[in-house]
Amino acid sequence: MAMIEFRNVSKWxxxxxxxxxxxxxxxxxxVIVVCGPSGSGKSTLIKxxxxxxxxxxxxxxxxxxxxxxxxxxxxxxxxxxxMVFQHFELFPHMSxxxxxxxxxxxVLGRSREEATAKSMALLTRVGMESHAHKYPGQLSGGQQQRxxxxxxxxxxxxxxxxxxxxxxxxxxxxxxxxxxxxxLAHDGMTMMCVSHEMGFARKVANRVIFMDRxxxxxxxxxxxxxxxxxxxxxxxxxxxILHH
Amino acid sequence: xxxxxxxxxxxxxxxxxxxxxxTFTLTLTALAMAGGIILGTLLAMARLSSHKxxxxxxxxxxxxxxxxxxxxxxFWFYFLVPYIGAWIIGAEDPIKVGAFWSSVITFTLFxxxxxxxxxxxxxxxxxxxxxAAGQALGLNYWQNMGHIVLPQAxxxxxPVLLTQTIILFQDTSLVTVLxxxxxxxxxxxxxxxxxxxxxxxxxxxxxYFIISFSLSLxxxxxxxRIAIIQ
Numbered sequence: 001m002a003m004i005e006f007r008n009v010s011k012w013x014x015x016x017x018x019x020x021x022x023x024x025x026x027x028x029x030x031v032i033v034v035c036g037p038s039g040s041g042k043s044t045l046i047k048x049x050x051x052x053x054x055x056x057x058x059x060x061x062x063x064x065x066x067x068x069x070x071x072x073x074x075x076x077x078x079x080x081x082x083m084v085f086q087h088f089e090l091f092p093h094m095s096x097x098x099x100x101x102x103x104x105x106x107v108l109g110r111s112r113e114e115a116t117a118k119s120m121a122l123l124t125r126v127g128m129e130s131h132a133h134k135y136p137g138q139l140s141g142g143q144q145q146r147x148x149x150x151x152x153x154x155x156x157x158x159x160x161x162x163x164x165x166x167x168x169x170x171x172x173x174x175x176x177x178x179x180x181x182x183x184l185a186h187d188g189m190t191m192m193c194v195s196h197e198m199g200f201a202r203k204v205a206n207r208v209i210f211m212d213r214x215x216x217x218x219x220x221x222x223x224x225x226x227x228x229x230x231x232x233x234x235x236x237x238x239x240x241i242l243h244h
Numbered sequence: 245x246x247x248x249x250x251x252x253x254x255x256x257x258x259x260x261x262x263x264x265x266x267t268f269t270l271t272l273t274a275l276a277m278a279g280g281i282i283l284g285t286l287l288a289m290a291r292l293s294s295h296k297x298x299x300x301x302x303x304x305x306x307x308x309x310x311x312x313x314x315x316x317x318x319f320w321f322y323f324l325v326p327y328i329g330a331w332i333i334g335a336e337d338p339i340k341v342g343a344f345w346s347s348v349i350t351f352t353l354f355x356x357x358x359x360x361x362x363x364x365x366x367x368x369x370x371x372x373x374x375x376a377a378g379q380a381l382g383l384n385y386w387q388n389m390g391h392i393v394l395p396q397a398x399x400x401x402x403p404v405l406l407t408q409t410i411i412l413f414q415d416t417s418l419v420t421v422l423x424x425x426x427x428x429x430x431x432x433x434x435x436x437x438x439x440x441x442x443x444x445x446x447x448x449x450x451x452y453f454i455i456s457f458s459l460s461l462x463x464x465x466x467x468x469r470i471a472i473i474q
Contacts, residue, residue: 052376079382089377093395102391103381155381 001064003028003159003190004049009058011044011214018044019055020214026159031191033201033222036211037237042194045211046161049192050078063158079107082152082160086168088144090136096123096147097132100154108155115154122150126180142173149180160184162193196241202226210234253440254447257430265430266451272347272426273413279352280412281405284359289389291364302360309357315418321350322422343424347416355412362404366397403467410459414452427451 002025011019018041026032034042047053048060051067051074060067065077090099100119104110110118123129126146136144145165152160162181166174178200185191185204195201201208201222208225210218210233218225218234229235254261290302309317325346326338333339341349370393378388398405417428425433428448435444 050380052379075379075382075384077382078380081380083377083380085373085377085380087371087373089371089373091374091377091392091396093399103383106387106391107382151381 002026002061003030003063004192005059005061006045006048007059007061009045009048009055009060011041011048011053011055011057018214019048021058022214022216023058024209024216024219026190026192028190029188030206031185031189031204032193032207032209033197033205034192034194034209034211035196035198035201035237036217039213040211041214042209042211043163046163046192046194049159049161050081050083052083075107079103079155080158082149082155082157084145084148084152084160084162084165086164088136088141088148088168090144090148090151092136094135095132096128096134096136096139099136099147100151103151104154118154119150122153123147125153125183126150127176140173141169142176145169145173145177146180149177149184153184157189159190159192162191162195164194164196166195166197198226198238198242210237212237249443250438250440251443251447253434253438253443257434257438257444260434261427261430264425265427268344268425269413269416269427272344272351272416272419273409275348276351276355276412276416277409279348280355280359281363283352283356284361285363285394287356287360288363288367291360292367306357306360309354310361314354314415315421317354318347318350318418318421321353322346325349343419343422347419347422347424351412351416355408358408358411359405362401362408363397365404366401367393369400370396399470402470403463406459406463406466410456410463413459414456417452 004026006022006024009019009022010017022041022045024032034045036042044053048055048067049062055068062077062081065072067074067077090096091102094102097116097119100122101112101115104115104118105112120129120132123132126149128143128146128150131139131143131147136147139147149160149165165181166177169177174197178197181191181193181200182204193200193205205222208218208220208222209216210225210229210231212233217231218229220229225234226238229238287302287306290298291306293299293302322343325341329335329339329341330337374392374396375388378392383391416426419426420429420432423429431444431448435441
């Protein structure tokens with residue numbers, strides 16, 4: 001059974017359709033990169049996984065639970081899926097440690113000591129242990145994003161979602177974040193990443209999903225996608241971003 | 245030009261003015277501020293709710309309170325609260341509320357409408373991504389509000405909340421119309437007893453000015469410090 005499954009998902013903003021009949025699967029341990037031109041619906045698609053974006057048609061099944069169903073305990077489901085945002089979204093009024101501790105204590109019911117131990121272990125993993133006492137405003141973009149990844153991991157997630165995690169970063173900081181993500185992928189984390197980092201995709205992705213105008217145009221194993229993309233739109237997109 | 249005046253009256257009555265009057269004024273201000281901010285925050289959350297049966301009554305309440313003169317509200321509640329209280333607990337006779345609690349309730353309910361508008365702006369000033377991040381971690385609505393949104397909203401709005409409190413501090417002088425001995429009321433009583441209206445009113449004005457102006461200087465400083473943090 002797939003970890004995440006989209007079944008004919010459609011979504012409209014008023015009359016404008018942002019997702020058109022999207023169907024795909026993410027198996028346990030798979031790394032999927034979602035790419036496509038801006039406004040193609042890729043962020044919207046991954047936000048359907050944890051119900052941050054409601055949708056009108058179709059079904060999203062995560063770990064055997066239907067995200068849109070009334071009986072689904074959405075906060076509980078969300079606590080099991082890590083999410084990393086384009087603009088980090090660390091809580092500016094809390095120290096790095098408290099950013100990691102908050103949901104562990106409030107949602108998972110861990111003791112403060114237990115949570116802090118977990119947080120420190122994860123901050124070490126992303127190379128941020130020496131900044132634990134600092135506030136997000138004192139960190140660089142790359143450092144903030146690594147903390148944000150650690151914050152997601154602190155909840156022991158069954159999958160991680162990345163929404164353009166490097167596109168708000170200065171170029172010299174992109175790699176420190178990608179390195180952490182590569183490490184995660186090698187450890188077998190199930191990941192769905194909206195990203196334009198094709199080097200990252202080539203290195204760790206099992207499949208690449210290409211979206212355009214709300215449709216999944218291409219959903220292919222990584223070698224096939226880069227080797228011989230079938231659709232013209234994917235070819236155009238690739239030639240645009242690879243030749244600059 | 246002050247030759248015909250007797251400023252000694254201030255010295256003679258200072259103990260009474262501050263011990264009785266100013267204590268009442270400051271207590272009323274503090275309680276109404278605390279109550280008003282709590283109720284106002286709940287009203288702001290209700291106004292921003294997507295449930296019509298929550299946001300419509302909250303909006304109606306806020307608009308009503310902001311559209312009637314405070315003096316009218318003071319009279320309303322002073323005479324109505326005993327009856328409303330009796331109706332709530334099912335008593336036969338109007339309950340005795342007393343001037344103090346009647347004014348606390350009045351000012352809390354009135355100021356809540358103003359604090360609500362400030363907190364509404366404050367909640368909206370918190371980036372939407374912050375809410376999404378809290379949700380994505382599995383926080384429910386109240387946890388998200390309590391730990392993520394409201395602390396940031398308060399911090400952003402602190403200068404405005406304090407400015408509103410300075411206004412509240414000045415507005416409490418209106419309770420004098422109920423013959424309550426707040427700072428202003430105490431001064432009026434002394435002034436009338438001793439026939440020293442001009443001296444007392446000058447003195448009262450000076451005291452209100454000094455307190456309000458120093459508080460607004462404090463607010464200005466606070467504003468600058470918040471601007472640096474952000």
